[in-house]
Amino acid sequence: MSLLITGSVALDSVKTPLQEHHDLLGGSASYAAVAASFFGPVQMLAIVGTDFPEKYLALYRKHGIDLDGLQIADGKTFRWSGEYEWDLNKRRTLSVELNVFEIFKPALPEAYKSTPYVFLANISPQLQMHVLAQVTAPKFIVADTMDLWIETQRDALTDLLRKIDCLVLNESEAREFTKETSLIKAGRLLLKMGPKYVVIKKGEHGSMLFGNDFFFSAPAYPLEDIHDPTGAGDCFAGAFTGYLTRADRIDHESLRKAVIYGSVIASYCVEDFSLTRLQSLTEAQINERYSLFKSMSHFDVV
């Protein structure tokens, strides 16, 4: 099974209280595609500028990511810079330069159109919808979003919710979208807006998956040293969708496992800046941490 991922590709500058790095590989599609690549083939649909470093193209290729849908346009690559406080849950965006992203109007390569699994990583809901309209035989569509679209494009986002199978968003976004302080109420309200499943990502508190008559709660991996939280949510959603694509079935068992695999890959992602840690990540390490998730959340029946 193949997985189509669209979203942003960016060159990031990230500052934490301890380190600062520039021109890192970033963007929702980069994180999601690399995370998903551990579970099977990924087709990437995104745009970069002519300044996009060859080494990052090589990184995608190393992960077996199909780049037929990666448009290289005249101009500069999308750039983002942000700064984290000591409390790494607190992030401030310092600058955003859309650059070639302003002209992104993706046309799906012929070979991508019949791809059954689709992850619409965080980009504007209009762009997500534009991609979706070109997909001819979708089996399971997952979408992520962000506060910016909730604030500025609520109607488009509401439309999108009726066309997808699973929405993935973070805690504050779920609260903001639904105007509910209770995450349980927020999750159930989002379910009623269209998707069959809603995943709320809670960072250090793990994640929750809501379905009709189905609820699953997963812890976060208890990491003491987080180096850079950027992209953790994209990795979670990429690995989540990647695992479902490999399993090629959507049921409670596969969804639970997908949430845990998402948590595993996200927990490795934050151990270093950008996609650095995922470059050396092995299948054995993925399985090892999956087992640790099992042991830290397992308890016996009465």
Place this chain on the structure above:
Amino acid sequence: MSLLITGSVALDSVKTPLQEHHDLLGGSASYAAVAASFFGPVQMLAIVGTDFPEKYLALYRKHGIDLDGLQIADGKTFRWSGEYEWDLNKRRTLSVELNVFEIFKPALPEAYKSTPYVFLANISPQLQMHVLAQVTAPKFIVADTMDLWIETQRDALTDLLRKIDCLVLNESEAREFTKETSLIKAGRLLLKMGPKYVVIKKGEHGSMLFGNDFFFSAPAYPLEDIHDPTGAGDCFAGAFTGYLTRADRIDHESLRKAVIYGSVIASYCVEDFSLTRLQSLTEAQINERYSLFKSMSHFDVV
């Protein structure tokens, strides 16, 4: 096995955006003792005034709570009043009247002294230490605390940590005590200060248990309608210790189960004001929700 619980008994006034109730049965010892009573006999060590309603004594007795250690002193019972916002995680204390609590200097009834399991519910660390000094054959000592003691009696609390087996405290208290924003760092730091186990209660995000080379994470029950969060943490810790007392062994398996039983009883507590919901709680309901916790956090191995 018997369990000794000391802490406060209060008459509470609680206001939420939807309801307001006065002269409710409250206090850390009340919640903890009733919660623990579902697992076996409880001895209560606390103080009330002559105004303490007979109906609340009858409630304790209905739960089989041994009241030989409940001192009825001249004067008024400790009173607390608080108000919750729409976001029920946000609480404001409106008033505190210590009343007879100011003269509380508990002497253990002879029959309590050899009780093996002890829960020092939230009262000042000096009082907790004073009780502990009279216990002759402790097997497992659990203590709770609150922000007030962290701010005003840090030294006494630090002393107490060296004398107990397990500290139970909430998320913000763990952060405040250790000055760490990461709860994982906070939990591990508290472990180094003395106790063999640390439980961090995170409200809607569940709880985490830290031990040396042991970590367990439990979700919260996904309740849509919370009526009054007061006492949830005390119920958690009371049921946690109550289950360990019944199991009469401290190992990873019993600790995991104790955390889940704590979460189960706490989830019922918040369904109504004061201890109202626990009055009609049955063993079948406890087991039913325990099973739901299992199904909502279980996933298969790779």
